[in-house]
Amino acid sequence: MDLQRRNNVQVRGDGPVTVVFSHGFGCDQSMWRFLTPAFESRYRVLTYDLVGSGGSDASAYHRDRYGSLQGYADDLLEIVEHYCDGPVILIGHSVSSIIGLLATVKAPERFAAQVMVGPSPCYINDEGYTGGFSREDIDDLLLSMDSNYLGWSSSMAPAIMGVPEQPQLGAELTNAFCRNDPDIARHFAKVTFLSDHRADVAKSTVPALILQCSDDIIAPMTVGSYMKEHLPNSELVVIDNVGHCPHMSAPTASSQAIASFLERIPA
Amino acid sequence: MTVASPAGDTLFEHAACGLLLARTDGVIVRVNATLCTWLGESAESLMAGRKLQDLFTIGGRVFHHTHCLPMLQVQASVAEVQVDLLHRDRSRVPTLMNIARRAEGDAVYDHVAFFITVERRSYERELMLARREAEAALEARRGAEAQLQALNAQLSRDDRRKDEFLATLAHELRNPLAPVRNAIELLKMKAGAAGPSRPLQVLERQVGHLAHLVDDLMEISRITRGQVALRRQPIDLSHAIRAAADDAMPVVSAAHHSLALSLPSVPLCVDADATRLMQVVLNLLTNAAKYTPPGGQIWLAASREGDQAVITVRDTGIGIPAQSLGTIFEMFSQLTPALDRAQGGLGIGLALVRGLVELHGGSIRADSEGEGKGSVFTLRLPALPADDAAAAPVAPAPARAAPEQLRILVVDDNPDATETMCAMLELHGHLTRSAHDGAGAQQAAAAFKPAVILLDIGLPDMNGYEVARRLRAAPGGEALFMVAATGWGQEDDRQRALSAGFDHHLTKPIDFARLQLLLAEALAR
Numbered sequence: 001m002d003l004q005r006r007n008n009v010q011v012r013g014d015g016p017v018t019v020v021f022s023h024g025f026g027c028d029q030s031m032w033r034f035l036t037p038a039f040e041s042r043y044r045v046l047t048y049d050l051v052g053s054g055g056s057d058a059s060a061y062h063r064d065r066y067g068s069l070q071g072y073a074d075d076l077l078e079i080v081e082h083y084c085d086g087p088v089i090l091i092g093h094s095v096s097s098i099i100g101l102l103a104t105v106k107a108p109e110r111f112a113a114q115v116m117v118g119p120s121p122c123y124i125n126d127e128g129y130t131g132g133f134s135r136e137d138i139d140d141l142l143l144s145m146d147s148n149y150l151g152w153s154s155s156m157a158p159a160i161m162g163v164p165e166q167p168q169l170g171a172e173l174t175n176a177f178c179r180n181d182p183d184i185a186r187h188f189a190k191v192t193f194l195s196d197h198r199a200d201v202a203k204s205t206v207p208a209l210i211l212q213c214s215d216d217i218i219a220p221m222t223v224g225s226y227m228k229e230h231l232p233n234s235e236l237v238v239i240d241n242v243g244h245c246p247h248m249s250a251p252t253a254s255s256q257a258i259a260s261f262l263e264r265i266p267a
Numbered sequence: 268m269t270v271a272s273p274a275g276d277t278l279f280e281h282a283a284c285g286l287l288l289a290r291t292d293g294v295i296v297r298v299n300a301t302l303c304t305w306l307g308e309s310a311e312s313l314m315a316g317r318k319l320q321d322l323f324t325i326g327g328r329v330f331h332h333t334h335c336l337p338m339l340q341v342q343a344s345v346a347e348v349q350v351d352l353l354h355r356d357r358s359r360v361p362t363l364m365n366i367a368r369r370a371e372g373d374a375v376y377d378h379v380a381f382f383i384t385v386e387r388r389s390y391e392r393e394l395m396l397a398r399r400e401a402e403a404a405l406e407a408r409r410g411a412e413a414q415l416q417a418l419n420a421q422l423s424r425d426d427r428r429k430d431e432f433l434a435t436l437a438h439e440l441r442n443p444l445a446p447v448r449n450a451i452e453l454l455k456m457k458a459g460a461a462g463p464s465r466p467l468q469v470l471e472r473q474v475g476h477l478a479h480l481v482d483d484l485m486e487i488s489r490i491t492r493g494q495v496a497l498r499r500q501p502i503d504l505s506h507a508i509r510a511a512a513d514d515a516m517p518v519v520s521a522a523h524h525s526l527a528l529s530l531p532s533v534p535l536c537v538d539a540d541a542t543r544l545m546q547v548v549l550n551l552l553t554n555a556a557k558y559t560p561p562g563g564q565i566w567l568a569a570s571r572e573g574d575q576a577v578i579t580v581r582d583t584g585i586g587i588p589a590q591s592l593g594t595i596f597e598m599f600s601q602l603t604p605a606l607d608r609a610q611g612g613l614g615i616g617l618a619l620v621r622g623l624v625e626l627h628g629g630s631i632r633a634d635s636e637g638e639g640k641g642s643v644f645t646l647r648l649p650a651l652p653a654d655d656a657a658a659a660p661v662a663p664a665p666a667r668a669a670p671e672q673l674r675i676l677v678v679d680d681n682p683d684a685t686e687t688m689c690a691m692l693e694l695h696g697h698l699t700r701s702a703h704d705g706a707g708a709q710q711a712a713a714a715f716k717p718a719v720i721l722l723d724i725g726l727p728d729m730n731g732y733e734v735a736r737r738l739r740a741a742p743g744g745e746a747l748f749m750v751a752a753t754g755w756g757q758e759d760d761r762q763r764a765l766s767a768g769f770d771h772h773l774t775k776p777i778d779f780a781r782l783q784l785l786l787a788e789a790l791a792r
Binding site: 024025026027030031033034094133137140141142143144145146147215216217218242243244245248249 | 337350392
């Protein structure tokens with residue numbers, strides 16, 4: 001299988017250890033663009049798109065394989081196996097931090113460390129657990145996914161309003177970012193927001209950094225505490241940030257927290 | 268005269284869209300009156316530290332987090348995002364939202380515009396609903412198609428099993444017929460000059476019927492399973508028709524019918540298997556004779572119509588009701604079961620006729636003006652061009668003679684079969700021994716040193732092919748004349764038999780006349 005084509009794998013930088021970046025729900029690997037420069041001087045940096053997102057091969061999207069997060073975890077292991085020699089450092093955002101968790105459970109020897117940005121093992125509230133959402137909330141979310149993806153397709157992107165003071169924005173990104181196939185996005189949303197991997201958390205022994213935002217409705221503080229409590233070899237760092245993407249809105253604080261964590265773990 | 272234009276502030280406050288200015292963390296710093304009115308809120312309340320995302324439903328908030336914020340971060344704008352805003356009374360206000368992120372000096376602000384989309388949203392909901400329904404319908408159709416396919420597969424499996432059952436049944440019925448026929452032959456020979464008694468005649472006739480039925484059944488099941496190979500060659504139809512008429516004469520005259528033949532004066536040639544074609548015409552004639560009250564009239568005619576050869580068999584018989592015309596060529600379709608039974612029919616004959624005609628690339632149809640008004644069967648075959656008249660006549664009946672003595676070993680696991688066959692052969696002056704399995708056959712062959720071995724293929728201890736191979740390999744084996752007998756008169760059986768070392772292959776029940784021809788051949792060696 002052509003992994004490069006399937007997952008649009010990109011490798012940059014140079015170093016003895018590879019850092020693998022796995023993006024979250026809704027976007028693609030471009031969301032790492034503010035964070036990766038801090039790593040490229042010391043590490044080999046690998047970014048990729050989840051199948052069905054960004055520049056991945058949409059024809060490889062099979063509802064059976066990607067009907068659970070394990071399918072994505074198996075993809076990740078294939079990529080690590082194919083592109084990397086020694087154990088890697090994994091940085092996963094949102095749902096990808098759980099995908100990464102499943103990968104570390106299946107093949108712990110392939111990972112030296114895992115950084116989880118805004119992880120949530122279960123989005124829906126349960127007895128003694130606050131995921132932040134009720135089942136009705138999730139249904140409402142899936143409905144707004146529906147209406148927002150109604151007119152969207154890769155061939156028909158709405159006009160982007162001109163914003164002159166964004167020189168860092170490459171033209172190739174302007175119309176492509178977050179433009180995913182509507183049917184896949186809806187299915188991925190369902191798989192993501194209905195997943196419950198609380199039982200897997202305790203099984204991952206790879207050293208972990210939980211990067212928690214101070215104000216994040218997707219992964220509220222209660223979830224960060226739950227992760228810290230149940231993930232065996234973990235530490236929790238809270239970043240002062242509104243939203244779910246500290247690596248975009250607070251890239252410096254994020255990369256500093258990650259760098260200091262990586263210094264503390266054995267290489 | 269000057270036209271009063273609204274002041275800039277009025278333009279912002281009362282714009283035809285909701286306008287809002289927020290910090291990048293979402294905290295609202297300005298909001299216009301239009302939006303306040305839509306939300307049932309005051310500007311003071313909205314600007315008291317509340318955030319843009321607080322105005323959204325949960326779904327909208329998640330979409331804002333996972334899509335809008337990253338896009339603002341990367342491309343500083345989003346356009347045409349569908350969000351429901353929450354009115355002060357918790358009702359939903361459907362809107363379309365655009366955001367542009369701009370630097371104002373040192374600070375960065377998000378400029379947000381909302382447009383009410385009640386009508387558009389309900390239209391889109393309908394579209395979405397229609398799409399879902401279409402998808403569900405498509406899914407249902409796929410399901411139904413899959414079900415239909417499964418059902419079809421089941422049906423053809425059942426059909427195949429039925430065909431296999433019929434083939435097996437015919438095969439099993441054929442085996443016991445062989446010794447019965449032999450026994451009748453023996454009794455006839457013993458009767459000598461006095462001729463067979465009436466009960467024996469009945470027995471012979473009825474066993475003949477039975478054998479015929481079983482043959483038909485065997486044939487039709489072979490046709491449905493595609494196992495019949497035609498031996499086609501150009502033949503003159505008139506020869507075949509005359510031969511069939513000759514064969515049908517006993518039945519026709521027994522019922523005091525008269526048969527009128529009308530044949531073309533020039534050769535009418537078709538590319539056909541002469542035996543099969545005769546079988547077809549004979550079948551139609553026998554049917555006509557059967558279903559016509561005594562003293563009736565039967566017309567058998569052949570003619571050319573363009574590039575087709577047309578054979579018609581017409582009678583003054585009981586006719587066919589209109590509703591049965593479409594189904595009489597199907598197996599086991601019976602007009603009136605009671606009547607059919609009285610006539611000794613199983614409804615196989617016409618199915619066999621149609622099968623054979625279709626194998627020849629022809630067609631057959633039945634017509635009748637109704638009950639009591641007779642029937643016409645019309646058979647059409649592709650005719651060869653008129654000048655292509657080098658037709659072979661239908662093979663003449665074989666002569667029978669095998670006067671000299673042979674040592675013959677008969678091997679069959681059915682003792683009745685070996686006993687009657689041996690008796691027949693001895694009546695014809697031969698010396699015989701019998702064996703009932705493969706091991707016995709080898710011992711008997713060594714002790715009795717036969718010139719001819721008649722060997723059944725289905726033996727209890729080993730199959731006849733294996734026995735043949737061993738006999739052939741034994742001392743003196745190369746001179747043996749070996750004849751295989753199987754219940755499956757199939758071409759691949761024949762091939763297997765020949766490659767196992769048999770000289771000939773016969774189908775059970777064994778036609779004694781054919782066997783005698785083979786014995787003559789053995790004597791000539």
